[in-house]
Amino acid sequence: MTTVAIINQKGGTGKTTTTINLGSALAKIDKKVLLLDMDPQGNLSYSLGMNDFDYSMADVLLGEKKLMEILGEREGMSIAPSDIHMADVELSLGSADDQAEVLLNALKPLTDYDFVLIDCPPSLSILTLNALLASDNVIITMQMEVLSLQGLDMIMQTIQKVNKVFKKNIKVQGILPVMVDKRRKLIHEVREYIDENYDLKIFDSFIRNNVKASEAPSFGQSVIAYQPNSNSAKDYKGFANEFLKLNS
Amino acid sequence: MTTVAIINQKGGTGKTTTTINLGSALAKIDKKVLLLDMDPQGNLSYSLGMNDFDYSMADVLLGEKKLMEILGEREGMSIAPSDIHMADVELSLGSADDQAEVLLNALKPLTDYDFVLIDCPPSLSILTLNALLASDNVIITMQMEVLSLQGLDMIMQTIQKVNKVFKKNIKVQGILPVMVDKRRKLIHEVREYIDENYDLKIFDSFIRNNVKASEAPSFGQSVIAYQPNSNSAKDYKGFANEFLKLNS
Numbered sequence: 001m002t003t004v005a006i007i008n009q010k011g012g013t014g015k016t017t018t019t020i021n022l023g024s025a026l027a028k029i030d031k032k033v034l035l036l037d038m039d040p041q042g043n044l045s046y047s048l049g050m051n052d053f054d055y056s057m058a059d060v061l062l063g064e065k066k067l068m069e070i071l072g073e074r075e076g077m078s079i080a081p082s083d084i085h086m087a088d089v090e091l092s093l094g095s096a097d098d099q100a101e102v103l104l105n106a107l108k109p110l111t112d113y114d115f116v117l118i119d120c121p122p123s124l125s126i127l128t129l130n131a132l133l134a135s136d137n138v139i140i141t142m143q144m145e146v147l148s149l150q151g152l153d154m155i156m157q158t159i160q161k162v163n164k165v166f167k168k169n170i171k172v173q174g175i176l177p178v179m180v181d182k183r184r185k186l187i188h189e190v191r192e193y194i195d196e197n198y199d200l201k202i203f204d205s206f207i208r209n210n211v212k213a214s215e216a217p218s219f220g221q222s223v224i225a226y227q228p229n230s231n232s233a234k235d236y237k238g239f240a241n242e243f244l245k246l247n248s
Numbered sequence: 249m250t251t252v253a254i255i256n257q258k259g260g261t262g263k264t265t266t267t268i269n270l271g272s273a274l275a276k277i278d279k280k281v282l283l284l285d286m287d288p289q290g291n292l293s294y295s296l297g298m299n300d301f302d303y304s305m306a307d308v309l310l311g312e313k314k315l316m317e318i319l320g321e322r323e324g325m326s327i328a329p330s331d332i333h334m335a336d337v338e339l340s341l342g343s344a345d346d347q348a349e350v351l352l353n354a355l356k357p358l359t360d361y362d363f364v365l366i367d368c369p370p371s372l373s374i375l376t377l378n379a380l381l382a383s384d385n386v387i388i389t390m391q392m393e394v395l396s397l398q399g400l401d402m403i404m405q406t407i408q409k410v411n412k413v414f415k416k417n418i419k420v421q422g423i424l425p426v427m428v429d430k431r432r433k434l435i436h437e438v439r440e441y442i443d444e445n446y447d448l449k450i451f452d453s454f455i456r457n458n459v460k461a462s463e464a465p466s467f468g469q470s471v472i473a474y475q476p477n478s479n480s481a482k483d484y485k486g487f488a489n490e491f492l493k494l495n496s
């Protein structure tokens with residue numbers, strides 16, 4: 001079972017869209033996939049049409065429910081939903097010193113999934129820390145823009161610090177360029193900058209800017225289910241193939 | 249002195265870009281403007297080329313420095329910078345019950361600005377709460393997309409709750425549509441949905457999707473200074489005019 005956190009504290013970098021569509025593409029080729037929504041905004045849950053749940057990730061992190069007890073099913077995947085109650089959890093976990101491995105422990109009983117993908121909020125909070133410590137590796141989704149680079153530096157410093165403090169070896173599996181508009185020349189400069197300044201892989205796959213991806217949530221579906229022939233659906237299926245090769 | 253918080257807990261909705269460019273456009277017509285960076289990511293500070301400061305908003309919120317002592321000057325505006333130390337502040341303020349008006353109090357000695365614009369992080373944390381309680385009114389920046397609507401609901405609930413608990417009357421002055429691509433039909437549906445479901449003004453101005461806006465931070469400038477004739481610079485100047493009429 002491989003657990004991957006999809007992170008970037010910069011907002012709006014396609015974390016949720018990537019978690020959903022990478023997951024859906026993997027489920028389509030019969031992998032057993034679990035998606036965890038770790039964001040108080042609950043975008044992932046909402047985007048897959050999960051609106052009326054009695055228990056959520058908040059209850060799991062507070063120790064009141066087991067992960068198995070809160071799961072829903074969408075597009076062949078298991079989904080652990082989240083909602084605004086996670087904001088309270090963030091406050092109560094955050095004020096304690098030893099609450100960084102709550103998610104890691106909650107995941108321990110689950111062994112029969114091929115992949116667990118964790119959607120993280122746009123912050124470097126205790127929720128993202130829990131996701132990091134629960135993961136084998138990390139995917140960073142990035143827009144190829146200047147402010148994204150500032151965010152990248154912050155992520156790398158955070159991962160270094162977490163590895164040091166918690167004696168771990170969390171690796172960044174790679175950077176996935178998202179919402180790519182190939183006409184913009186900034187993209188090449190950003191890629192070059194990353195290659196020159198970091199020892200980080202940029203995936204060969206990238207996800208093009210495609211309005212279908214932003215329409216899918218209103219249908220409670222991944223774009224893979226909503227518009228399988230769209231550019232973003234094709235790009236995510238291509239990325240799932242690259243991801244599988246790296247993770248087998 | 250009018251204090252305005254630019255908010256949206258959804259990530260990447262142009263909060264920072266709007267705070268900088270609305271501020272810069274107002275300063276260009278001789279208004280006295282103060283920008284506060286309340287985001288641990290420090291995007292606003294970085295985007296205006298402020299990288300080496302000894303003291304920041306973190307020190308002000310911890311009561312160790314006065315706001316006047318930490319200001320820098322950029323494009324005729326005063327800037328109160330922020331950096332990753334704000335993440336620690338978020339934890340220490342957040343665990344106390346009476347730390348929601350720290351910013352309001354820190355702003356009290358400053359009376360000679362026409363406008364104070366507060367850039368908020370993508371979260372509904374104690375930092376955003378401080379910004380709300382320090383403000384006369386609020387601007388919500390939004391992409392005209394489905395997931396943005398889910399975020400709007402959350403913001404409105406938060407403002408209602410804050411008004412109730414703190415006995416305030418914080419108003420949403422309006423919604424500013426950002427990164428608008430007029431070819432996408434989603435935009436009209438999202439506008440209609442807002443008109444039908446909320447008693448909220450959508451500004452007449454909107455900011456078009458324009459790569460110049462995302463390039464400006466690498467030059468440490470607002471897009472108004474960097475490319476004054478670009479679409480986004482024109483759009484922000486137009487918005488500053490609409491904003492002035494509403495705030496005079």
Ligand SMILES: Nc1ncnc2c1ncn2[C@@H]1O[C@H](COP(=O)(O)OP(=O)(O)OP(=O)(O)O)[C@@H](O)[C@H]1O
Nearest residue numbers: 011012013014015016017122209210213214259393
């Ligand atoms: N390939 C794409 N093309 C067009 N729009 C996209 C694409 N991917 C995502 N979007 C849209 O961009 C917005 C931001 O994406 P998303 O919510 O996945 O980012 P995020 O990093 O999870 O945001 P947050 O930081 O708020 O959690 C959403 O409205 C989404 O529907």
Ligand SMILES: Nc1ncnc2c1ncn2[C@@H]1O[C@H](COP(=O)(O)OP(=O)(O)OP(=O)(O)O)[C@@H](O)[C@H]1O
Nearest residue numbers: 011145259260261262263264265370457458461462
């Ligand atoms: N009008 C525009 N056209 C094109 N790109 C834009 C525009 N406005 C902002 N951007 C870019 O979109 C990205 C997100 O914008 P910005 O950082 O201002 O949003 P934000 O809401 O402050 O994000 P966060 O939630 O992380 O604080 C940035 O890379 C920015 O340069």
Ligand SMILES: [Mg+2]
Nearest residue numbers: 015016039043
């Ligand atoms: Mg998200």
Ligand SMILES: [Mg+2]
Nearest residue numbers: 263264287291
């Ligand atoms: Mg910002």
